[in-house]
Amino acid sequence: MFRPVLFAAALSCLAPAAHAFEIAFTWDGLKLCNTGNAKTVKSPAFTIKDAPEGTAFIKFRLVDRDVPSFNHGGGVVAYDGSGTVPAGAFSYKSPCPPGEVHTYEWTATAQSKKNGGKLGVAKASRTYPE
Template sequence: MRHLAIISAFCLLALPAQAFDLSFEWGPLKLCTSGKPNTVASPAFRLKNVPDGTKFIRFKLVDRNVRSYNHGGGTVAWKGGAQVPAGAFKYKSPCPPNGAHSYEWTATAMSKNNGGKLGEAKARRNYPE
């Protein structure tokens, strides 16, 4: 019986941790295709498996078609839950001038406001969709 308990405990430890996961919807953005982004409120983000010890989450938006353009992002205090509400910070909206671009939000879980990276999650969507 003792061997079975040891084997069971070892199997539980060997299971991979669930990956930190991020998803979002653009929400009620005004259509922008001029190449001149607006400053807008952040979308709502859904999070799964946020790493233990997370106190802050830093969000950053990248246009995968024009990586050099800084859309910005923001850092929010993390108090648990599965969602960061819309409007938690301001950023420069997606606004591609020549058709849809692929955009990627990165969420970095941190133990301190300015560091202590615990994990990272990414989510992509095209804009306009």
């Protein structure tokens, strides 16, 4: 008797596990802003997991998922394979929702060159203020 669940489980043992490119961050150290007037600040620290092979640069962009038309900016940093990007690696416009809680999402694009060569994309989101 054919059992699809067991068959799928058996196949998964044969294929190597794919590692997903992931990022993580916190708002630790960011001065509270709830006026709606975002200020230019230094970037948070990022933890990088399973960056694609050949990653030499990572491009970061911040989007307010509640107001996606607002340009928070981001930056491109050289990546040394250490699994971290230190705080202050670039400047961007801070989260600063007007007396509300918004969800913000960082997108990190792994690149082989400073201005291109896309290898993978990772996203991480958090509310602000938390």
